[in-house]
Amino acid sequence: MKYLIRICGGPRCKENFSEDLFKEAQKLIAGREDIELEKRGCMALCHVGPNIEVINLETNDTKVHNKVVQSEVKGIIDSL
Numbered sequence: 170m171k172y173l174i175r176i177c178g179g180p181r182c183k184e185n186f187s188e189d190l191f192k193e194a195q196k197l198i199a200g201r202e203d204i205e206l207e208k209r210g211c212m213a214l215c216h217v218g219p220n221i222e223v224i225n226l227e228t229n230d231t232k233v234h235n236k237v238v239q240s241e242v243k244g245i246i247d248s249l
């Protein structure tokens with residue numbers, strides 16, 4: 170496993186459809202053993218949510234994607 174995708178499951182991001190982002194990501198990573206997906210708690214970035222954090226587990230580089238809409242999830246995953 171090389172990447173960990175953490176999608177905010179906090180209340181504000183949920184209001185802004187982070188559950189849909191999670192389901193979309195779940196579908197898109199099917200068959201990819203290099204990506205693990207999980208929900209995380211509020212990142213204190215509610216004002217720019219919904220937020221997705223992508224951690225490269227080899228380098229520990231972390232990138233946070235803000236105001237993510239469902240159509241952007243594919244691009245995020247394809248870039249890994």
Ligand code: FES
Pocket residue numbers: 177178179180181182183210211212213214215216218219220
């Ligand atoms: S609820 Fe997602 S950053 Fe606060």
